[in-house]
Amino acid sequence: DIQMTQSPSSLSASAGDRVTITCRASQGISNYLAWFQQKPGKAPKTLIYATSSLQSGVPSRFSGSSSGTDFTLTISSLQPEDFATYYCQQYYTYPQTFGQGTRVEIK
Amino acid sequence: EVQLLESGGGLVQPGGSLRLSCAASGFTFSIFDMNWVRQAPGKGLEWVSSITVGDTPYYVDSVKDRFTISRDNSKSTLYLQMNSLRADDTAVYYCAKGFSVDSWGQGTLVTVSS
Numbered sequence: 264d265i266q267m268t269q270s271p272s273s274l275s276a277s278a279g280d281r282v283t284i285t286c287r288a289s290q291g292i293s294n295y296l297a298w299f300q301q302k303p304g305k306a307p308k309t310l311i312y313a314t315s316s317l318q319s320g321v322p323s324r325f326s327g328s329s330s331g332t333d334f335t336l337t338i339s340s341l342q343p344e345d346f347a348t349y350y351c352q353q354y355y356t357y358p359q360t361f362g363q364g365t366r367v368e369i370k
Numbered sequence: 371e372v373q374l375l376e377s378g379g380g381l382v383q384p385g386g387s388l389r390l391s392c393a394a395s396g397f398t399f400s401i402f403d404m405n406w407v408r409q410a411p412g413k414g415l416e417w418v419s420s421i422t423v424g425d426t427p428y429y430v431d432s433v434k435d436r437f438t439i440s441r442d443n444s445k446s447t448l449y450l451q452m453n454s455l456r457a458d459d460t461a462v463y464y465c466a467k468g469f470s471v472d473s474w475g476q477g478t479l480v481t482v483s484s
Contacts, residue, residue: 297470299415306477307407307415312470350415354470357428359405359417 265289265353269362275370280341284365286351288332295355298327298336301364302347310349311336341367372396372473374465379478386455386482392448392465392475399446403469406439406450408461409477418463419450433459455482 266289276282286296294314299307309318311327314334324339338345346369351362378390390406406418419439420428427439438451448465460482465475 295470299471301415306464306474308474309472312472318472352415352417352471357420358430359420361415361417364414 264358265292265356265360267351267353267360267362269351269365271365272363273366273368275368276341277370278341278343280370282338282341282345282367284336284349284351284367286334286336286362288334288353291332292353292355294329295353296327296329296334297352297354298325299350299352300345300347301350307350338367372467374467374473374475376463376465376475376478379463379480381481381483382455383484384456384482387451387453388455388480390450390452390463390465390478390480394446394448394465394467397467399441400443402467404441404448405466405468405471406448407464407466407471407474408459408480409464410458410461413461416461421448422469452480455480457482 268287270285296314298311300310301307310321310325314329315327326337328335348364348366350364373395375393403422405420408416408418421439436454440449462477462479464477467473
């Protein structure tokens with residue numbers, strides 16, 4: 264199975280900060296990488312698919328990129344509504360696998 | 371607007387069975403792969419199963435031979451038949467649309483406990 268190692272597991276940041284979350288795949292997954300946002304008690308929401316494609320309706324402050332098997336989610340200017348937990352997921356092969364999540368908290 | 375509405379969750383004893391349903395609307399159900407993803411209390415997301423447009427199923431190892439995914443395109447409904455349930459199957463189960471997931475249901479809670 265492909266392991267997705269997400270870091271950090273949590274971070275504290277202020278509104279307006281630039282935030283970067285990284286996900287490393289244990290083997291090549293091409294560009295089959297998605298990012299999701301989840302707020303407490305709510306269903307996940309898709310932010311990015313195919314590494315860098317923004318889901319319809321998602322603000323442009325969210326972006327995704329990759330370098331080899333390292334994938335990055337960047338929030339260019341953190342907004343109050345962005346405090347949540349973020350997950351990466353590879354869908355290159357089955358079983359699909361998620362990272363363990365990154366909790367973004369208010370500093 | 372895409373809508374995914376899960377149902378069928380509840381409290382069940384270890385060894386028991388449940389069937390989850392996901393009623394889809396707002397898109398052409400038959401042309402999309404569909405998925406089940408679960409989240410145990412206080413834990414992260416775990417992919418459980420997918421079914422392709424060609425009806426090919428895939429499962430995480432921990433549910434193989436116990437869970438069965440299926441779809442009824444005439445009813446735009448996805449199912450998950452869960453047998454031999456264990457305490458570690460306790461979770462919120464989400465229905466999710468697409469090979470690359472673009473939409474999620476609100477989830478249904480399954481609690482396995484005596």
